[in-house]
Amino acid sequence: MEWLTLTIDGREVSVPKGTTVLDACRMNNIPIPTLCHAPELTSAGACRLCVVQIEGMRNLPPSCVTQATQGMKVETQNPKVRNARKVILELLVANHPLDCMTCQKMGDCSLAEYAYDYGVNGEVYQGEKRNLPIDSGNPFILRDQNKCILCGKCIKACSEIQGKSILDFSHRGFDTQVGPAFNLPYNESDCDFCGSCVSVCPVGALVEKQMVGKGRPWEVSKVQTTCPFCGVGCNFDLNVKDGKVIGVTSNPDAPVNGKALCVKGRFGMDMIYSDNRLTTPLIRKDGVLVPAEWDEALDLIATKLGEIKKTHGPNSIAALSSAHCTNEENYLMQKFMRAVIGTNNIDHCART
Amino acid sequence: MSTACEELVDPKQIKLDQIIDKHKHGNGPLIPILQGAQEVYGYLPAHVIKHISKATRIPVARIYGVVTFYAQFRQTPVGRNLINICLGTACHVRGGAKIVETIEKELKIKDGATTEDGRFTLEVIACIGACGLAPVISINNEVHGRLLPESIAGILAKYE
Amino acid sequence: MAENQRILVCAGTGCASSGALPIIDILNDEIKRQGLEETVSVVGTGCQGFCEKGPTLVIEPQQILYTRVTGEDVAEIVEQELIKGERVERLLLVDQTTQKPVSLMADIKFFAKQHRIILHNCGVIDPKKIEDYTARDGYKGIEKALKEMSPEDVLEEVKKSGLRGRGGAGFPTGLKWGFCRSTPSDKKYIICNADEGDPGAFMDRSVLEGDPHSVIEGMLIGAYAIGADEGYVYCRAEYPLAIKHLGIAIRQAEEAGYLGDNILGSGFNFHLNVFEGAGAFVCGEETALIASIEGKRGMPRVRPPFPAVSGLWGKPTNNNNVETWSNIPHILRNGAEWYGQFGTEKSKGTKIFALTGKVNNTGLVEVPMGTTLREIIFGIGDGIQGGKKFKAVQIGGPSGGCLPDDMLDLSVDYDTLMQAGAMVGSGGLVIMDETTCMVDIARYFLNFTKKESCGKCTPCREGTTRMYEILDRITKGEGKEEDLDTLETLALTIKETSLCGLGQSAPNPILATLKYFRHEYEAHIRNHKCPAHNCSALLSYTIDVEKCKMCSLCAKNCPTNCISGDKKTNTPYVIDEDKCIKCGTCIDKCKFGAVSRA
Missing domain, CATH: 3.40.30.10 (Glutaredoxin)
Structure with missing residues (x-):
């Protein structure tokens, strides 16, 4: 691999060829604010918050889309750069609701974090603000377009990761919006509610509806776990407050899935506390389902299956297994049907 | 029987499908298709946008994004007469803003709107390129130049 | 006879x-x-x-x-x-x-006082007849290129001519072609940018309407030099006549063997398409234009990679505007040395300007680069309408700036204008007199750029709106002293951090007017007065009862019927300020000087 040496804020650093200035900074623990950048998505260079000053270059180039070159001299924190970033943040905040006290994103909001760093309070520019309806017609995602900073990451997550392309920009200039076609609410679009858009939103424009009001980011502990819904093995973080799971958020380091999840994994965890959840086997006695011990239930099944096989033959029995089980469990199920029962009547809920 | 079948097929839809067929195998077909569709329908209703999406396999959100980006595309029917008020620099310097005000007051509509009776649609545009005649408006592509606020009412009266 | x-x-x-x-x-x-x-x-x-x-x-x-x-x-x-x-x-x-x-x-x-090279056919030939074009040496340039010159020779000739792009920034054309030529690829495109969006400029439209074959010939020569076999003309849909004439010209050129395969038996192929733009100023920016042809929203993308490396459908692409392309046949026919005699040392050739606004002769004007503004405005333009006083000339459209009378002797060329805070741009020259308010002009341009901003990058999307709002407040007399500092900070940040040329140049009208006409801003803010008597919120119209003869002419001509009075009942004529749109018709109509504006 070819290495380059460049100077960032007076410090000489070496990075592999093909590295952006932003990555060069981050590899060397030099902080650069970004809103529209995500390593798993293509870069747009749109928010302009990551601008730096580079010797010999016109204007202030955005570090996320500028390639590092040999001998490059970069300044990331000089007054000119910081002032430019401050103006950009002021512009964003001027068109953003300041209801941070009740915003679900508070504590995990990139805009708030940078506004704090750069001393931006939203007082400099007074003028028109967007006033768009809040989309709350579905049980999973709460969408407040007035908080959207038009970074476009949700659009890319939907098209580049999920392959759905439900979202795109519409209109232009100050009137630009992000949303499904015709600006329909999510539940009237073809959205699958995988929530990838939520996982990349840097502000409170897209949040997990189930978590609203249940806890602040600093109050929850994140417990990495494997999704129980199917055998793919996706990892995510359970958000636990006071011993109770209040929701799920992506764990970017998840080895199988990254930030991607499906609707069940991301929004199906309410089953944990569901009244309908089965916690013991039930046996129907005199027409009524009665809780039973595992041994009793398994004995009953074994006896009944044996009887049926004897009387009606193995092909009178069929089994349907579940995507909720692991691949190993599903393998055992079919092995059991073929080798023990002696039939090929085995199927799976996620076969098609 | 055959006449009954023909009646069931919307002639506009047939034209639209011809336009889509003509362009869809070429490169970058979307904008010419939308332009053709708008010529057929007069505007781009939602069902047309969805139909184009299905036929071209371009996501409907992307098409909607394109439709709302370009000034040429409209999503509501246009009135019987389309007034384009030029606000190019030359027209502005020679009093174009007052022409806009006068027409807006006269028709009681704002830029982009259509009068309730469907008689006029008003659009302020950047430049017709008839700067020598500034200020100008064009109604149904007919250019009226060297305008004064007091001449507006007389010009509008010519269009039913 | x-x-x-x-x-x-x-x-x-x-x-x-x-x-x-x-x-x-x-x-x-x-x-x-x-x-x-x-x-x-x-x-x-x-x-x-x-x-x-x-x-x-x-x-x-x-x-x-x-x-x-x-x-x-x-x-x-x-x-x-x-x-x-x-x-x-x-x-x-x-x-x-x-x-x-x-x-x-x-x-x-x-x-x-004009020197017409590019316009030498415009207004003289029938643009719908290829024989009119060929009769005046048309297609001799491409014939010479194909028969006598290698692509490298053509490239050298264009480089030697010193031609710079006529679309705005003035990048050397030969150098640009060279980048595209040297990128290896199985397919290359060339584009003619005819999305002339600058309000107040219409030379590209006129060239396409009046001499479409010159653009086709220029593109043929460029394609040969670059190694492209397909081209697009991206033309505004607002120019129906230009599109029609270009379409006719392409068909005729195809029939005559100038377009198509194996052109003039040379083995060189070139096909030309017309793409109708759908109405977005930002599509004048080349990456946005390319996105538009590809069927996307016309949003510029970050460069590099430059289109010369990865352009239309990822292939090397060279883009020039109409006027640039139509310079090329002349350079080939007459040679780079001939071309070099026009213009200044660093800005060669002639440039077409659209002379409009408050000048006696408005229209299209072609002069050698380096001609002074005074010569154009007072020589060719024959001075200011109505004997009024010249105040400023706006050069280069929404990306340009306004220059005051003490800069009238500036040479019009890329570098001089850039230094003065304006730019050649596409060549719009809008003349303003003492009745034009410079704050209002800045407001006008910002209203334009804010409407045309694509919305992709933060500084342009949010910043142009905020600059417009501040200017709007100032023209209404609601400006604050600190507004000028805020405007300046904002303008400089937008200039330095915006993604594309639209945003980077959007603050120019503000910066230039602040530099040369700061006193007008101050008059609006401090005294709540518009020195040009233009900003209607700061004006009020009154009828002097002493002078009024009750002829009712003002009331009859008032477009909003806001003047009332009656001679019979001896009710004096008064203006209803709430309904008045301050159009000034009453002043113009009054024969007795009874209406006054303050």
Whole structure:
């Protein structure tokens, strides 16, 4: 691999060829604010918050889309750069609701974090603000377009990761919006509610509806776990407050899935506390389902299956297994049907 | 029987499908298709946008994004007469803003709107390129130049 | 009259909208009626450039110009001019300095002081006939290139000519072609940017309307030098006549073997398509234009990679505007050295300007680079309308700046204007007089850029709106002292951090007016006065009862019916301030000076 040496804020650093200035900074623990950048998505260079000053270059180039070159001299924190970033943040905040006290994103909001760093309070520019309806017609995602900073990451997550392309920009200039076609609410679009858009939103424009009001980011502990819904093995973080799971958020380091999840994994965890959840086997006695011990239930099944096989033959029995089980469990199920029962009547809920 | 079948097929839809067929195998077909569709329908209703999406396999959100980006595309029917008020620099310097005000007051509509009776649609545009005649408006592509606020009412009266 | 005569009737967009098209038919009928059809022919030409005085027609070979011609004038022109050989004096142009009519084009300042290379066919040939073009050395440039020169030779010639892009930034054309040529690829494209979006500029439209083959020839030569075999002309849909003429020209060029496969037996292939733009100023930016052809929202993308490396559909692509392309045939035909004699050391050739606003002669003007603003405005333009005082000239459209009278002797070339805080841009020259408010002009341009911002990058999307709002407040008398500092900080940040040229240049109208007309801003903010008496919120109209003769002329002409009064009942005429739109019609109409504006 070819290495380059460049100077960032007076410090000489070496990075592999093909590295952006932003990555060069981050590899060397030099902080650069970004809103529209995500390593798993293509870069747009749109928010302009990551601008730096580079010797010999016109204007202030955005570090996320500028390639590092040999001998490059970069300044990331000089007054000119910081002032430019401050103006950009002021512009964003001027068109953003300041209801941070009740915003679900508070504590995990990139805009708030940078506004704090750069001393931006939203007082400099007074003028028109967007006033768009809040989309709350579905049980999973709460969408407040007035908080959207038009970074476009949700659009890319939907098209580049999920392959759905439900979202795109519409209109232009100050009137630009992000949303499904015709600006329909999510539940009237073809959205699958995988929530990838939520996982990349840097502000409170897209949040997990189930978590609203249940806890602040600093109050929850994140417990990495494997999704129980199917055998793919996706990892995510359970958000636990006071011993109770209040929701799920992506764990970017998840080895199988990254930030991607499906609707069940991301929004199906309410089953944990569901009244309908089965916690013991039930046996129907005199027409009524009665809780039973595992041994009793398994004995009953074994006896009944044996009887049926004897009387009606193995092909009178069929089994349907579940995507909720692991691949190993599903393998055992079919092995059991073929080798023990002696039939090929085995199927799976996620076969098609 | 055959006449009954023909009646069931919307002639506009047939034209639209011809336009889509003509362009869809070429490169970058979307904008010419939308332009053709708008010529057929007069505007781009939602069902047309969805139909184009299905036929071209371009996501409907992307098409909607394109439709709302370009000034040429409209999503509501246009009135019987389309007034384009030029606000190019030359027209502005020679009093174009007052022409806009006068027409807006006269028709009681704002830029982009259509009068309730469907008689006029008003659009302020950047430049017709008839700067020598500034200020100008064009109604149904007919250019009226060297305008004064007091001449507006007389010009509008010519269009039913 | 023994010799054959031609009557050139301007049928460009400007004259057509002044009623030129029926004149051609009436002229033909009248000529037939008088039995002159053997010796006189009528040609509907492209733009002759003198839009203000349209419809215009030129009698050849004498080169006599008639202005503001109507259908009713035709019989008289035929009778007087064609039969008797005398002038129809009332249709001649009046020189504003001498106040005398002038008939010969060579004596008319507007034409005499121009140097028409690019426009040499515009207004002279029938743009719908390829033979008119070839008769004036058309397609000789590509013939020479294909028969006598290698692509490298052509590239060298263009480099040597010193031609710089006419679309705005003035990048050297040969150098740009070289980048695209040196990128290896199985397929390359060239594009002609005819998305002339600058309000107040219409030279590209006129060239396409009046001399479309020159653009095709320029693109052919470029394609040969670069190694491209396909091209696009991206033309505004607002230019229907240009699109029509270009379409006809492409068909004719294909039939004549100038477009298609194995052109002139050389083995060189080139196909040309027309793409109708759908209305977005930002598509003048080349990456946005490319996105638009690809069927996407016209949002610029970050460069590099430059289009010369990865452009249309990921292939190397070279993009130049109409005027740049139509320079090329002249360079090939006459050589780089010939071309180099026009212009300044670093800005070669001629440039077409659209001279508009409060100037006597408005229209299209082609002059060598380096001509002074004074020469253009007071020489060719014949000074300011109505004898008013010149205040400023706005150069380069929404990306340019306004220059005051003490800069009138600046040489118009890329580098001088850039230093002065303006730019050549696409070549719009809008002349402003003492009644033009410079804060309002800045507000006007920001309103334009905020509407045309694509919305992708933060500084342009949010910043242009905020700058507009501040300017709007100032023109309404609600400005604050600190607004000027805020504007300046904002403008500089937007300039330095925006993604594309639109955002980077959007603050220019503010920066330039703040630099040269700061006192006008201060008058609005501190004294709540508009020195130009333009900003209507700061004006009030009153009728002086003493002077008013109650003639009711003001009330009758008021477009909003806000003046009331009655002579019979001796009720004095008054203006209802709430309904008044401050159009000033009442002042213009009052014969007694009873209406005043303050």
